[in-house]
Amino acid sequence: MDPTATILDLHQLRRSCGSCALHELCLPGGITAEELIQLDATVRDKRTLDRGDTLYREGDSFGALYVVRSGSLKTFVQDEDGQMQILGFHLPGEIVGVDALASDRHMSQAEALERSSICELPYTRLQKVVAEVPALNRQLMRIISREVVEEHRHMVVMGKQPAQERLAIFLASLADRYNRLQRDGTRLTLTMSRSDIANYLGLVVETVSRVFTRMEEIGVLEVNRKAVRILQPEQLASLCGMNSRPDLQRKDAS
Template structure:
């Protein structure tokens, strides 16, 4: 269980219309005038220090949070105190959607590095969405994406062996970085191996063996947290079952 530090906030000016991840976030497909109306809901964005909790399990729903800079992990804690990582979030993605059904957060969100978020007051967002069909559509799209992500995770856990899970995880990150204009073949893991293992339902030693297996097959190079994908097609074929390993 990571140390829970108090949220450290540094207020900044905000403007959706000039944001570098505009096309990936809630305003996608909205007109300039509509984005300006959404701007009014974001009074100020703020920074979250590495290791700090943006919100915790049980906290009441007040805002959704668009990740502008940095990255986060979401997790739940079992009755015996063990942490289960439920997701990793990078710029352009939305945090806090888990709280909509019960008006309280079902997980805790920790910053994996010094990060910055744009808070969007949820009650005001719902009210604005009633007058902006494009905004309501985007909210529905975000919720649908969460459902699809959950389904993908269930398939990952149920149908893939450990090497395939790791390959799928790396490919998923590769695709998400690519969409944001970063390299799809070289990137840095902001999460620890233990956190990857928790997310994939694998032990730390299994993650370490999996990295060695992928390296031995000439698919990836991983040194510390630096990842270099050598054979993108090979990773995809592994997931597709073309080169399945014995279970």
């Protein structure tokens, strides 16, 4: 027996979809070993971005979709005067780059909020795989649909006048996404700046800081710089008009 046959390629193992902690989020249930090998052959080696690094810029030609494997990103557009409008914040398991599907050019820019790892899915190769693995195509559409829902939620937030309601919805949404990652949805780490949050919500920084302080004073939150602990999930849900939502129930943090 060839002794080299038993040697593990650790690099391949680290980049394998089957060994990734996001397996349940990105892949359909029941995917076969053969289908997994097909997908692994499609995914390029992970790309690592440091804080502030750009994944793609507005106007870049489209060649791939990207899955956030670790860390977080923000997407935004800028006008001719350099004024920025943040479109979204993206956590592990979420896809970025779908803005280019219609025109074959990116309509926004994606930038790392912290050191992040990205799985690159070359679109031409991905199309071939999803044609052969229908379940993967459905899963991909489900993930993209989730991104669209998040954009719609943002539009709803922007239409809400009270600043407190905007921030409450933002934190509730972030808690939902933490729960999906099997993280404690009552303990959030805000990798984005207060300025970024204010921009995203259509507020000024001073207003965001004031609302955080107000939520602390009424006992909803505990804030320590970028660490936010949701002390009263039910009251936070009430602040954004979602007091019956089961996905914002407090987890045992002990």
